[in-house]
Amino acid sequence: MQRTALALAIVLGLAVSSARAQSSPQFIAFQGISKGALYKPDSGPAPHVGILVMHRTANFLNHRACAELSSRGFLLLCMNTRYENNEALVDFEKLPLDVKAGVEFLRRQPRVTKVVLFAHSVGGPLMSFYQAVAENGPAYCKGANKLTQCADDLAGLIPADGIVFADAHPGNAINLLRSLNPAVANENNPPDAPPVAALDMFDPKNGFNPDGPSHYSEEFQARYFKAQAERMNRLIDIARDKLDRIKRNAYPYPDDDIMIIPRGGNPGAGAGADARLFVAEPDIAAINSTSRPVKLLRNDGTITMQIVKSVFVADPSIARRNLSFRSGTKVFTLRSFLSAQAVRAGNAVDDIDYCSTNNSTICAVQSISAPVLFAAMGAHYFIRDNERQYDLAHSKDKDFVVIEGATHGFTPCQACAASAGQYSNTVKNLFDYIAAWINARF
Numbered sequence: 001m002q003r004t005a006l007a008l009a010i011v012l013g014l015a016v017s018s019a020r021a022q023s024s025p026q027f028i029a030f031q032g033i034s035k036g037a038l039y040k041p042d043s044g045p046a047p048h049v050g051i052l053v054m055h056r057t058a059n060f061l062n063h064r065a066c067a068e069l070s071s072r073g074f075l076l077l078c079m080n081t082r083y084e085n086n087e088a089l090v091d092f093e094k095l096p097l098d099v100k101a102g103v104e105f106l107r108r109q110p111r112v113t114k115v116v117l118f119a120h121s122v123g124g125p126l127m128s129f130y131q132a133v134a135e136n137g138p139a140y141c142k143g144a145n146k147l148t149q150c151a152d153d154l155a156g157l158i159p160a161d162g163i164v165f166a167d168a169h170p171g172n173a174i175n176l177l178r179s180l181n182p183a184v185a186n187e188n189n190p191p192d193a194p195p196v197a198a199l200d201m202f203d204p205k206n207g208f209n210p211d212g213p214s215h216y217s218e219e220f221q222a223r224y225f226k227a228q229a230e231r232m233n234r235l236i237d238i239a240r241d242k243l244d245r246i247k248r249n250a251y252p253y254p255d256d257d258i259m260i261i262p263r264g265g266n267p268g269a270g271a272g273a274d275a276r277l278f279v280a281e282p283d284i285a286a287i288n289s290t291s292r293p294v295k296l297l298r299n300d301g302t303i304t305m306q307i308v309k310s311v312f313v314a315d316p317s318i319a320r321r322n323l324s325f326r327s328g329t330k331v332f333t334l335r336s337f338l339s340a341q342a343v344r345a346g347n348a349v350d351d352i353d354y355c356s357t358n359n360s361t362i363c364a365v366q367s368i369s370a371p372v373l374f375a376a377m378g379a380h381y382f383i384r385d386n387e388r389q390y391d392l393a394h395s396k397d398k399d400f401v402v403i404e405g406a407t408h409g410f411t412p413c414q415a416c417a418a419s420a421g422q423y424s425n426t427v428k429n430l431f432d433y434i435a436a437w438i439n440a441r442f
Contacts, residue, residue: 025066028077028105034098036079036105037061039070047075049442050106052160053118054079054099056126056172056340057087064410065118065166068427072435075112077102081126088258088332092129092172092340092359093141093150099130100157107158114161114442119361121408124168124389127160128364134159136367141358147236148339150358161442162371164434167408170385171360173343174352176330179274181263181322182227187238189260189329199227201277202319213314214280221284222347224277229345229352235261236342239334246334256333263322264330273321273328278381280319282312286349290387295401296378297433299425308402311379311416365389371397373437375430377406379413379423399437403430 025037041047051074053063059080060066066078081098083090099117106115119127132140133150134157141150169175183195195203201224202208207216216224239259245251265274278284288310296304321327332341343360344353355363362385365372372395376386383402390400405423407413410430412423 025061025078030079030098030101030105032098033082033084034079034101035061036077036102037066039066039076039078041070041073041075044073046111047073048111049114049116049438050075050077050109050112051116051118051164051438052077052079052099052102052106052127053120054081054102054123054126055120056081056090056092056095056122057083057085058122059084060123063120064427065120065431068431069118069435072431074435074438075106075109077106088336090336090340093148093154095126096130096133096154096157099127103130103158103160116438116442117160117163118166119163119168120166121169122172124165124361125171125359125364127163128165128168128361128368129358130157131160131163131370132364132367133157135369140367145353145356146358147240147342147344147356148335148358160370162438163368163373164437165361165372165374165386165389166410166430166434167375167377167380167382167406168361168386168389169382170362170389171343171354171357172340173357173359174354174362174385175274176261176264176341177228177232177343177345177352178276178278178348179265180228180231180261180348181265181275182224182231184231184263187235187262189262190325191262199224201275201280202322208280208316208319209314210316210319212316213282214316215283216277216281221277225347225349228348232343232345232348235259236338236344239338239342243334243338256335259332259334259337261330261332261337263328265322265328273318273324275318275322276381279312279315282310282314282381285309285384287384288312288381290383290402294387296404297401297429298404299423299429301425301429303401308378308383310381310383311405311413312381313413313415361385362389362392365393365395367394369395371395371441372399373434374398374400375433376400376402377408377410377426378402378404379406379416380408382408397441401433403433406430
């Protein structure tokens with residue numbers, strides 16, 4: 001028995017410790033290749049709320065929420081999808097079927113009467129897409145405006161009872177749009193032409209500081225964000241043209257092809273290497289600040305109403321990483337790019353056709369009526385996006401809070417702190433707030 005438990009812990013990549021006794025979950029194999037880990041509270045009454053945690057491609061079997069929320073009395077199912085560690089082959093319109101398997105599993109558990117989706121990071125567009133289709137049917141993910149269409153196999157999805165958006169980003173497509181380096185002169189790989197000087201964010205003449213925060217003029221910002229959208233639109237046209245040729249049997253491959261995006265960034269290879277202007281200059285308020293006073297959950301547990309600006313620290317090292325193949329290049333297929341990474345836009349900040357892609361939290365929340373909580377991390381760059389998602393959410397029961405000093409992974413931002421321990425309670429504060437929000441409704 002001990003040997004079996006140990007083997008399971010190794011399979012799940014878990015550290016066995018007395019402090020996290022609930023991190024010895026039950027492994028669940030689903031039909032197909034998706035899998036999960038079921039976390040139960042160590043003590044107390046049997047939970048009546050089941051929570052599903054899932055990411056599009058990452059391994060979430062040991063996500064921080066699994067232990068934190070199970071220790072607060074909930075049943076947690078932490079799942080990996082069919083595309084675990086396989087970004088290049090993602091068919092985003094198939095992923096709701098994996099969420100469906102998790103929702104149905106939780107609803108079959110004894111005493112569970114409510115199911116809540118936990119949407120962290122990329123889980124945001126995934127879980128919101130599932131819920132939007134579950135509440136509205138496949139008609140939600142079809143239409144002439146969509147770059148890709150869903151199929152009727154998404155009919156009959158069972159809606160969840162609520163969604164917790166924890167620093168959920170606006171969508172992979174929106175993220176890629178803002179990550180594209182528009183100074184790339186052509187789409188050859190590797191680029192065989194020098195960068196367009198007027199669009200080079202890593203040129204000190206344009207405001208780049210290799211030793212600290214950069215300062216770009218408003219004119220450069222406008223030009224840069226517009227050029228990012230123009231590059232995205234060109235990439236979409238390239239992919240659609242090739243697929244049209246495939247359809248007409250006028251292409252070397254009969255099914256698909258590789259799509260390489262140089263200077264597109266590849267955070268999965270290590271530290272972020274995206275050409276996001278606001279990573280070099282965190283003072284760009286249109287991304288890194290709320291537009292009005294909102295709830296800020298401070299380190300001491302109190303809540304204040306104020307305009308919240310991210311304490312994110314500038315990272316000029318992205319200049320070096322964006323130029324490399326391993327950390328600066330994205331690799332998809334034509335179909336996976338259009339399905340999960342493409343969006344039409346006029347600029348990369350506030351002129352985005354959010355509903356041209358099904359991979360869009362901002363689009364999906366407008367078609368969701370279940371209760372929703374948006375918790376943005378105060379040391380990351382999704383603050384304005386989460387505020388926008390909250391504002392556009394159709395749900396009548398909705399809440400928005402920013403966790404002071406929290407990184408995207410919920411931990412304290414050490415580099416942001418002016419003194420030791422300034423943001424020491426980020427994890428506790430976040431999950432206490434989430435638990436209270438769930439218990440108050442379900």
